[in-house]
Amino acid sequence: MEKKTCLSLLVENNFGVLSRISGLFARRGYNIDSLTVGTTENAELSRITITVTGDDQILTQIKKQLNKLIDVITVIELKPDDSIIRELVFIKVKADDTTRSQIVEIANMFRANIVDVSRESLVIEITGTRYKIEGFFEMVEPYGILEFVRSGDTGLQRGGRILSH
Amino acid sequence: MIPLLASKLILKCLERENVEFVFGYPGGALLPLYEAFRTSPIKHILVRNEQTAPHYASGYARESGRVGVCLATSGPGATNLVTGIATAYLDSIPIVAITGQVDRALIGTDAFQEADITGATAPFTKHSYLVQNAADIPRIIREAFHIASTGRPGPVLIDIPRDVQLENVKTGLTYDKVDIMGYKPNLNGHSGQIKRAIKKIKEAEKPVIYAGGGVVLGNAQTELLAFAEKNNIPVITSLMGIGAFPEDHPLYCGIVGSHGYKYSNVVMNGADLIINIGARMSNRATSHLTKFEKDTDFVHIDIDPAEIGKNMETSIPIVGDAKTVLSELIQKDTIKDHAAWLAEIETIRINNPLVYDADPPCSDLINPKVLFKDMSEMTANNTTVVGDVGLNQIWSALYYRIIKDRRYYTSGGLGTMGYSIPAACGAAFATLDKPKEIFIVCGDGSFQMSMGELGVIAEHQLNVNIILITNTKLGMVRQLQFDNYGKGHYSGTDINFDIDFMKLAEAYGIKSYKVDKNADFNKVLPEVIKHQGPTLIQCQVHPDFIRI
Numbered sequence: 245m246e247k248k249t250c251l252s253l254l255v256e257n258n259f260g261v262l263s264r265i266s267g268l269f270a271r272r273g274y275n276i277d278s279l280t281v282g283t284t285e286n287a288e289l290s291r292i293t294i295t296v297t298g299d300d301q302i303l304t305q306i307k308k309q310l311n312k313l314i315d316v317i318t319v320i321e322l323k324p325d326d327s328i329i330r331e332l333v334f335i336k337v338k339a340d341d342t343t344r345s346q347i348v349e350i351a352n353m354f355r356a357n358i359v360d361v362s363r364e365s366l367v368i369e370i371t372g373t374r375y376k377i378e379g380f381f382e383m384v385e386p387y388g389i390l391e392f393v394r395s396g397d398t399g400l401q402r403g404g405r406i407l408s409h
Numbered sequence: 410m411i412p413l414l415a416s417k418l419i420l421k422c423l424e425r426e427n428v429e430f431v432f433g434y435p436g437g438a439l440l441p442l443y444e445a446f447r448t449s450p451i452k453h454i455l456v457r458n459e460q461t462a463p464h465y466a467s468g469y470a471r472e473s474g475r476v477g478v479c480l481a482t483s484g485p486g487a488t489n490l491v492t493g494i495a496t497a498y499l500d501s502i503p504i505v506a507i508t509g510q511v512d513r514a515l516i517g518t519d520a521f522q523e524a525d526i527t528g529a530t531a532p533f534t535k536h537s538y539l540v541q542n543a544a545d546i547p548r549i550i551r552e553a554f555h556i557a558s559t560g561r562p563g564p565v566l567i568d569i570p571r572d573v574q575l576e577n578v579k580t581g582l583t584y585d586k587v588d589i590m591g592y593k594p595n596l597n598g599h600s601g602q603i604k605r606a607i608k609k610i611k612e613a614e615k616p617v618i619y620a621g622g623g624v625v626l627g628n629a630q631t632e633l634l635a636f637a638e639k640n641n642i643p644v645i646t647s648l649m650g651i652g653a654f655p656e657d658h659p660l661y662c663g664i665v666g667s668h669g670y671k672y673s674n675v676v677m678n679g680a681d682l683i684i685n686i687g688a689r690m691s692n693r694a695t696s697h698l699t700k701f702e703k704d705t706d707f708v709h710i711d712i713d714p715a716e717i718g719k720n721m722e723t724s725i726p727i728v729g730d731a732k733t734v735l736s737e738l739i740q741k742d743t744i745k746d747h748a749a750w751l752a753e754i755e756t757i758r759i760n761n762p763l764v765y766d767a768d769p770p771c772s773d774l775i776n777p778k779v780l781f782k783d784m785s786e787m788t789a790n791n792t793t794v795v796g797d798v799g800l801n802q803i804w805s806a807l808y809y810r811i812i813k814d815r816r817y818y819t820s821g822g823l824g825t826m827g828y829s830i831p832a833a834c835g836a837a838f839a840t841l842d843k844p845k846e847i848f849i850v851c852g853d854g855s856f857q858m859s860m861g862e863l864g865v866i867a868e869h870q871l872n873v874n875i876i877l878i879t880n881t882k883l884g885m886v887r888q889l890q891f892d893n894y895g896k897g898h899y900s901g902t903d904i905n906f907d908i909d910f911m912k913l914a915e916a917y918g919i920k921s922y923k924v925d926k927n928a929d930f931n932k933v934l935p936e937v938i939k940h941q942g943p944t945l946i947q948c949q950v951h952p953d954f955i956r957i
Contacts, residue, residue, distance in 0.1 A: 255591070259527075259539050260527055260537075260539070263528065264531055267532060301718070304718065308714050308715035311714070311715075312715050313591070314535070314556060314592045315591055
């Protein structure tokens with residue numbers, strides 16, 4: 245059965261590491277739902293969060309194939325129960341004098357921020373889990389979504405565990 | 410410390426890795442390195458096309474058990490290496506490929522002879538480096554050889570811009586201990602898994618050992634023999650596993666797969682436990698294994714965790730080196746005689762005999778199956794045979810017996826035509842100090858893919874003997890066309906110009922023979938073996954001889 249899984253990787257900041265990882269997904273036919281990269285507390289290392297969809301056999305293969313890459317130091321699965329996984333989304337919604345306040349009210353309910361206002365539109369910044377964001381989309385959809393951008397999932401394990409250990 | 414030119418440092422680092430030969434082809438981006446070669450003890454062997462250079466390195470690596478090294482300039486030189494690097498990757502052969510690159514400032518500008526070779530080879534290198542700083546050279550070369558030769562071996566590429574080669578560096582050879590955070594191959598099998606495997610082996614009524622290339626690469630032949638004999642378990646090999654187990658042993662049960670022996674596939678289908686050691690169960694090996702019993706158990710021993718469970722569901726995975734894990738398995742008490750199973754196998758063997766006969770008109774010319782059978786009787790016990798790709802490969806793999814210290818190399822994973830000549834030359838360079846019989850087996854198709862390398866054979870008077878099987882056809886594809894579309898549905902598989910191979914060999918000063926009867930081959934073979942230096946025997950096989 246196919247399911248979404250969130251992987252967290254610690255990698256060496258070497259030349260071409262990102263292309264090696266994305267290339268691995270491409271050539272083995274695995275689908276990436278989202279991928280985020282950023283620096284870490286150690287300047288020589290980067291942290292990558294990848295969300296993938298696949299059945300158990302494929303997910304196991306993905307983890308093993310990622311572990312085979314020399315630049316990859318650790319691969320863990322961020323399990324929803326003991327991790328924090330969030331995504332940042334900017335949504336530009338149609339808004340005029342009659343609808344603006346309603347949209348702001350919805351945004352407030354979702355603890356989203358209005359970050360830009362114009363006569364015809366609002367840009368809303370929302371952070372949260374996939375479910376929260378889906379819910380928000382559903383609520384503002386009737387007003388007209390002009391465009392949006394999603395950062396992709398990023399996450400950490402809960403508690404004292406650290407990936408580099 | 411006196412500064413050293415990076416190009417010289419590169420060769421010093423290769424010396425430290427005990428590199429004797431570098432198989433390469435020069436070019437603009439490698440001028441500094443070639444200038445350094447003039448005063449280096451490392452011998453540069455000029456190949457005749459970069460495409461063959463990784464195959465030389467591969468043959469050298471397989472024969473010597475060391476890392477083979479090939480070299481090519483930037484751009485077209487580097488891209489010419491691609492197929493050979495992929496060939497080594499699919500067969501897990503330890504090679505290091507070094508490429509020249511344009512100056513650092515020119516990278517990304519589509520400069521003359523610029524190609525993104527680390528990008529192009531990423532899918533089939535174990536790892537690669539683009540050297541951006543000459544001071545990193547000692548570390549990178551040490552790491553490259555370490556990565557290529559440990560764990561599951563494979564090709565590593567080092568791309569070195571021309572201006573990096575011209576830098577002066579003060580680091581010297583200080584770097585020697587490899588410590589790569591993300592690379593710690595696991596050699597020892599998990600003791601709990603080994604216990605579970607032993608339990609399964611004890612319970613099994615019809616166990617089979619399926620030995621792959623990992624046994625050969627891991628030098629675990631002695632341990633495999635001891636383990637199989639102690640427990641009376643029959644051994645089947647993959648194409649890459651040829652040489653893992655002596656073919657004259659009573660427990661030997663042939664080669665599995667779509668091009669394997671029929672009886673081997675039947676035996677494997679009947680097993681209740683398959684102990685897979687270092688084989689990846691590729692589609693070509695398993696396509697004829699359709700009738701696995703539902704309760705067939707798989708123990709899979711592999712040094713690469715990603716191989717386990719990739720192509721076949723595994724009951725008991727053991728990640729580790731074949732030699733180490735087998736040594737541990739031998740220690741355990743699992744003795745059983747398996748007499749009933751061995752008797753059943755004997756019946757299977759009798760019911761599915763090897764067929765050597767051919768009918769006219771095929772029988773009027775050379776029978777290649779008989780040729781390799783006869784050759785098995787007439788060649789030394791340490792002979793190396795390098796099979797190309799095609800019918801010649803299957804005939805030589807199935808009918809030339811690998812016993813004692815004999816070896817058989819072929820491009821099993823990628824199936825690269827043109828492999829045999831350069832790979833055999835690489836093996837010949839690895840044995841220059843103690844020459845042995847090395848045979849190249851190729852067809853008229855594969856021969857023409859690498860025939861430029863006759864120049865190297867002649868130049869170095871390599872002791873290689875070419876068994877050139879000619880039928881003016883691309884035999885294996887033609888066989889597939891026959892099987893898939895029927896008689897007469899041949900397309901693009903005729904080599905219509907009948908080359909005078911004798912004259913061609915003569916042009917290179919290579920002693921040559923042409924035979925069209927097995928009896929004549931058997932007369933010529935002892936002469937060829939006696940002859941010091943290269944020879945070629947053209948063996949005429951009927952185009953319709955397409956059975957394996």
